[in-house]
Amino acid sequence: MITINIFGLDAIIGDFQLSNYGLVLASFESSHSSDEELGMDSDTVEEYIGHNPVPVYLDAPFRSKLRLTATLIKDPNTINSDKNKYFTEHECREILRQLTGFRGYKQMQVFSYEFDELLFFHIRVVNVKYQKAGGRIAGIILEMECDSPFAWSNEFNYTFHASPSSNLILFNSSDHLYDYLLPKVTIKSNAAITNLTICNLMDNNWTTTLKSLSAGEIVTMDSQHNTLSSSLPSRIINNDFNMHFIRLVPGKNEFQVNHGIQITFTYQVPRKVGFIL
Numbered sequence: 001m002i003t004i005n006i007f008g009l010d011a012i013i014g015d016f017q018l019s020n021y022g023l024v025l026a027s028f029e030s031s032h033s034s035d036e037e038l039g040m041d042s043d044t045v046e047e048y049i050g051h052n053p054v055p056v057y058l059d060a061p062f063r064s065k066l067r068l069t070a071t072l073i074k075d076p077n078t079i080n081s082d083k084n085k086y087f088t089e090h091e092c093r094e095i096l097r098q099l100t101g102f103r104g105y106k107q108m109q110v111f112s113y114e115f116d117e118l119l120f121f122h123i124r125v126v127n128v129k130y131q132k133a134g135g136r137i138a139g140i141i142l143e144m145e146c147d148s149p150f151a152w153s154n155e156f157n158y159t160f161h162a163s164p165s166s167n168l169i170l171f172n173s174s175d176h177l178y179d180y181l182l183p184k185v186t187i188k189s190n191a192a193i194t195n196l197t198i199c200n201l202m203d204n205n206w207t208t209t210l211k212s213l214s215a216g217e218i219v220t221m222d223s224q225h226n227t228l229s230s231s232l233p234s235r236i237i238n239n240d241f242n243m244h245f246i247r248l249v250p251g252k253n254e255f256q257v258n259h260g261i262q263i264t265f266t267y268q269v270p271r272k273v274g275f276i277l
Helices: 089-100
Strands: 010-013 023-026 045-047 056-059 067-074 106-111 119-133 136-146 151-153 156-162 168-172 184-188 193-200 206-213 218-222 227-230 251-257 261-267
Touching: 010 023, 067 119, 089 119, 089 136, 156 168, 193 261, 206 218
Parallel strands: none
Antiparallel strands: 010 106, 023 067, 045 056, 067 136, 106 119, 119 136, 119 151, 156 261, 168 251, 184 218, 184 261, 193 206, 193 251, 218 227
């Protein structure tokens, strides 16, 4: 398995920032060229129909994840003697406690030498190695696994005051062009309304319907996790919902609403970058 070595000015993993602990990203490998897997190898799903000798293409899902390696050493600018360039047992334990002591995935941001877009990786540390010199620990090597083949953009947050008189247009700049983007959506109305419909004209008229909305009520829809909640604690809102969670197609999304509402979309989009300096 080939992994990608991380380089950069600094990095933040969860709440742990390397520079706050006097650490920098480095490598103990040679600087010659290398091949790096981006975790984008995919399987082709096809089906033969009738006597047609050519199969019908159905899908090509990714079957791997992005795998990263980060080598941590002490910042040479903060070392005042040869003795201090090695890690003590206490320092190793403190670093590993923070980087391996969580469940699931943490958000990692690497500060690149060349800034293009603010990107994040959702990672978990799956293995730790020590790089020793003369029997002492000179580097801590973190092997990490991402939640997907993608990096993720900064969080987008768009609020619209939608009305029946004009359509709402939202552009989804996702790099994953064959799947929906599932946002978190909040809906609010200043007046009580009945039979609210939100129709995405670019998604075969996919329509989200709520039977009623009270004045000042805020409805929160998490399309990724298929959850719906109301700011009114006594309301069982799922009974008034047609279970069509709002989703975004790649590119242009044009929504048509039948009542005046305030609607907010919050999401991150996947980026097919692998990893760059």
